[in-house]
Amino acid sequence: MSTDDLIETFRAQLRDDPDVSSAVAAIRALLGFLKQDRGETIQGLRNSLRDAIDTLSRVDSSVAVSSGGELFLRFISLTSLEYSDYSKCKEIMIERGEIFLAKVSLSRNKIAKLCHPFVRDGARILTHAYSRVVLRVLEAAVEAKKRFSVYVTESQPDGAGQKMAKALRKLNIPVTVILDAAVGYIMEKVDLVLVGAEGVVESGGIINKIGTNQIAVCAKAQNKPFYVVAESFKFVRLFPLNQQDVPDRFKYKADTLKTSQNLTEEHPWIDYTSPSLITLLFTDLGVLTPSAVSDELIKLYL
Amino acid sequence: MPGAAERGSELSEQIEAFAARLRRGGERPRSEDTARQTLSLLRKIVGNGRWSRAGELMDLIRTEGQRMTAAQPSETTVGNMVRRVLKVIREEYGRLHGRSEESDQQESLHKLLTSGGLSEDFRTPYPSLRANVIEAINEMLIELEGTTDNIAMQALEHIHSNEVIMTIGYSRTVEAFLKEAARKRKFQVIVAECAPFCQGHEMAVRLSKENIETTVMSDAAIFAVMSRVNKVIIGTKTILANGALIAVSGTHTLALAAKHHSTPLIVCAPMFKLSPQFPNEEDSFHKFVSPQEVLPFTEGEILAKINVHCPVFDYVPPELITLFISNIGGNAPSYIYRLMSELYHPDDYEL
Numbered sequence: 001m002s003t004d005d006l007i008e009t010f011r012a013q014l015r016d017d018p019d020v021s022s023a024v025a026a027i028r029a030l031l032g033f034l035k036q037d038r039g040e041t042i043q044g045l046r047n048s049l050r051d052a053i054d055t056l057s058r059v060d061s062s063v064a065v066s067s068g069g070e071l072f073l074r075f076i077s078l079t080s081l082e083y084s085d086y087s088k089c090k091e092i093m094i095e096r097g098e099i100f101l102a103k104v105s106l107s108r109n110k111i112a113k114l115c116h117p118f119v120r121d122g123a124r125i126l127t128h129a130y131s132r133v134v135l136r137v138l139e140a141a142v143e144a145k146k147r148f149s150v151y152v153t154e155s156q157p158d159g160a161g162q163k164m165a166k167a168l169r170k171l172n173i174p175v176t177v178i179l180d181a182a183v184g185y186i187m188e189k190v191d192l193v194l195v196g197a198e199g200v201v202e203s204g205g206i207i208n209k210i211g212t213n214q215i216a217v218c219a220k221a222q223n224k225p226f227y228v229v230a231e232s233f234k235f236v237r238l239f240p241l242n243q244q245d246v247p248d249r250f251k252y253k254a255d256t257l258k259t260s261q262n263l264t265e266e267h268p269w270i271d272y273t274s275p276s277l278i279t280l281l282f283t284d285l286g287v288l289t290p291s292a293v294s295d296e297l298i299k300l301y302l
Numbered sequence: 303m304p305g306a307a308e309r310g311s312e313l314s315e316q317i318e319a320f321a322a323r324l325r326r327g328g329e330r331p332r333s334e335d336t337a338r339q340t341l342s343l344l345r346k347i348v349g350n351g352r353w354s355r356a357g358e359l360m361d362l363i364r365t366e367g368q369r370m371t372a373a374q375p376s377e378t379t380v381g382n383m384v385r386r387v388l389k390v391i392r393e394e395y396g397r398l399h400g401r402s403e404e405s406d407q408q409e410s411l412h413k414l415l416t417s418g419g420l421s422e423d424f425r426t427p428y429p430s431l432r433a434n435v436i437e438a439i440n441e442m443l444i445e446l447e448g449t450t451d452n453i454a455m456q457a458l459e460h461i462h463s464n465e466v467i468m469t470i471g472y473s474r475t476v477e478a479f480l481k482e483a484a485r486k487r488k489f490q491v492i493v494a495e496c497a498p499f500c501q502g503h504e505m506a507v508r509l510s511k512e513n514i515e516t517t518v519m520s521d522a523a524i525f526a527v528m529s530r531v532n533k534v535i536i537g538t539k540t541i542l543a544n545g546a547l548i549a550v551s552g553t554h555t556l557a558l559a560a561k562h563h564s565t566p567l568i569v570c571a572p573m574f575k576l577s578p579q580f581p582n583e584e585d586s587f588h589k590f591v592s593p594q595e596v597l598p599f600t601e602g603e604i605l606a607k608i609n610v611h612c613p614v615f616d617y618v619p620p621e622l623i624t625l626f627i628s629n630i631g632g633n634a635p636s637y638i639y640r641l642m643s644e645l646y647h648p649d650d651y652e653l
Contacts, residue, residue: 118580280544280580286648287580289544291636 023068063199131196204275204290472501473537498595545620545635
């Protein structure tokens with residue numbers, strides 16, 4: 001499969017289903033790449049897959065694509081350890097890949113089921129930017145006949161908060177869009193903060209749209225619970241100790257990385273929130289405290 | 303068979319009686335006794351109940367468990383024991399089914415990637431399952447007997463000479479803990495009386511019988527005295543999945559005062575008190591009793607004009623706790639998730 005075909009498959013998925021996560025689209029594209037691969041060895045396969053993942057990261061530089069790719073590579077390694085015959089191995093890989101994709105598509109519903117009991121009747125929720133998982137959770141809470149109201153930050157520079165507000169209004173939830181700068185002002189009125197994540201790092205912290213760290217700090221200062229909802233394929237093998245440690249390739253959009261002369265003049269799109277500010281993480285592996293996240297990653301990668 | 307039917311209805315009666323006793327509340331039941339009674343009832347269900355496959359047994363236990371926990375939601379030990387037995391059944395079934403000892407029962411990223419199909423369905427009948435499960439329950443009962451002693455054995459590591467220890471209310475686990483330490487060390491204890499039931503008085507009497515220098519003080523004086531205290535040691539009713547506590551009313555105040563003075567807060571509690579629930583619906587943990595203790599009925603005139611509440615329990619968040627001492631050793635609150643995964647299976651968190 002050529003590079004262009006791969007990019008086209010990836011883009012087509014995102015176009016056809018705006019609800020799908022970019023990590024899942026990446027994994028699906030890589031599975032298609034795997035099916036059409038003509039190589040004869042595991043090493044050859046891994047190398048071509050690494051190149052494919054690089055190509056995809058150049059199209060969409062988000063953390064999710066990187067973690068999805070890393071997971072797929074790990075999946076290949078684990079499966080190849082069990083079977084020495086390459087063609088049988090490839091069959092099993094394709095079969096398991098389909099099962100994995102099927103399971104992963106159910107993950108949002110699992111998370112919604114775990115998280116909606118935490119939304120109490122009459123709660124006022126603060127959320128940040130546009131997250132499909134948060135939307136699913138709030139949808140589940142509405143289905144459970146809970147009544148609550150939501151504050152959404154506008155989330156500049158792309159105004160993603162407006163998109164979230166529109167989606168929430170369709171569900172008949174009372175929404176107020178607030179300025180990013182108004183988070184400190186609104187925090188005393190809020191009962192809980194609920195955000196999604198683009199990536200969950202080894203320490204249990206999260207990487208999310210710029211502005212999340214601010215919200216977390218304000219929530220901690222006012223003793224409000226800060227909940228994160230994320231699917232398990234977003235767990236990534238990074239351990240940033242501060243904002244500088246997050247690699248540049250995640251901070252900026254793919255086009256900016258290619259064309260910009262001086263990155264220090266660009267505005268980053270993501271920030272890192274440390275685990276001490278997070279109360280609980282809701283994932284399809286269950287409700288986890290931040291310390292449990294590294295346990296999960298160790299189980300996978302060791 | 304008339305024998306089986308008779309046994310079946312007698313068992314049903316016993317469960318009903320147990321549930322009724324829980325519902326009534328009344329005198330403070332010892333958590334260990336509740337756990338023991340629950341396990342005995344569950345053992346009877348396993349022994350005498352009508353089931354042939356593991357799946358049927360698990361459904362049976364789950365139904366009875368739901369009935370018992372619905373009677374008194376604040377008695378979380380009942381639910382915990384039911385979940386332990388369910389986990390035991392899964393393990394025994396797995397062992398008989400020939401699956402390896404690896405803990406592939408838990409959800410994990412690893413399992414997501416490598417598994418090739420659906421999960422267990424527990425349909426194969428095994429005749430020795432009944433005996434195995436009953437034996438495992440007997441082991442649990444023996445473990446239950448030894449929990450207080452196991453906790454007390456760790457006392458000497460934590461209490462040093464000439465220390466001032468503070469506690470609140472009356473906890474039998476803490477009493478055993480302090481008595482064990484008093485055999486070799488000399489220290490003082492300050493007991494907060496824990497109004498309105500004032501169980502702290504009973505604790506103080508029992509401690510002073512062992513020649514421990516004890517002082518009783520009112521709950522209002524907790525903050526004032528905290529600066530002189532070296533350690534706070536308390537018991538609890540329940541440990542929640544995030545490491546928080548449901549403890550006797552007044553514990554949150556004590557914990558906040560301890561945090562303010564950077565005094566370590568140690569919780570002595572056996573593992574059967576660990577519950578896989580999170581503190582989301584606060585209503586389910588609250589138990590209110592007659593406000594007679596707070597404002598007696600003799601104050602009839604005022605009663606018509608005011609609302610009086612008498613909650614029994616308090617929520618203590620995990621950040622205020624330093625250490626959990628249980629029958630399996632000392633652990634930090636952030637480690638609770640790991641202990642939980644060893645005791646219960648994720649599918650059983652919701653009974």
